[in-house]
Amino acid sequence: MAGEPLVLVVEDEPAQREVLAYNIRAEGYSVMTAGAGDEALIMVKETPPDLIVLDWMLPNVSGIEVCRQLKTAPETSKIPVIMLSARSEEVDRVRGLETGADDYVVKPYSVAELLARLRTQLRRTRPAAVGEQLEYEDIVLDMAEHRVYRSGDTVTLGPTEFRLLTAFMERPGRVWSREQLLDRVWGRDIYVDSRTVDVHVGRLRKALKTTGAYDDPIRTVRGAGYALG
Structure with missing residues (x-):
């Protein structure tokens, strides 16, 4: 389903990777997986996820180094990272968090606990994905x-316009390119012409100005895309 959060699981142990992917999908999220640190860095650049579950011990590039690189690059620094590690010593936990990890889970862990922490991180970055009111x-x-309500009045939206508004309201002020909106609203595996975005943004604007007394809250950024506010 388009619009669902995308989680990247980076774990070199195949059985562990499959268990994690299965349970995260069962929560209603999309999942992509990587078995090595360098592979994960390439995947994040090509398809930025909404959250990363990252094992500390990885071949080629360690989880700590992957986290450091992601958190120092402006385009990926805001992606939440949950670090998994068999290292339970406080010094290791501190090192993981100092590298920029948003949470640190010690192995062995319960899947239920990991999913709860995953929801906590997504609540911060994708509040609509966990059923919050925006x-x-x-x-x-x-x-x-x-x-959807505007000044208490009900706004009638189609499913696509609802998903568009959700994306805008999760990140007010952010400028979304047409390609980013296509990924978030229509889904990464569906081909839709980018001009379709313009049509649906037009419908959303019209619905939000139903009475004619309301301002248009959506801003067109020439050559870049659209933003809320």
Whole structure:
């Protein structure tokens, strides 16, 4: 389903990698996997995930080094990283967090605990994905009820416009290119002409200005894309 969070699992042990991927998919998330650190860095550059579950001990490039590189690059620094490690010593935990990891889970761990921590990180970066209510100025988007309100008035949106508005409201001010919106709203495996984005943004704008008294909250950034506010 388009719009669901994408989680990258980086684990060199195949059985462990499959168990993690299976359980994360069962939570309703998309998953891609890597078995080595250098492979993970290439994948993140090609298809940035919403969250990374990263094993410390990896061949070629260690998890610590992968985390360091991701957190020092502006384009990937905001992606949450949950570090997995058999190292339970406090000094290792501190080193993992100092490298930029957002959370640190010691092996062996319960899958339920890892999923809870995963949801916590996504709540921060993709609040709509965990059923939160989003608010921007006078617009309220209720994920649980799948409804949108503006100054208390109900706004009627189609499914695509709802997903578009969700993306905008999760990151107010962020400029989204048409390609990024296609990935987030329509899905990475579906071919849609980028002009389709313009059509649906137009429909979303029209719906948000239903009474004619409301301002258009969506900004067109020439040569770049669209932004909320």
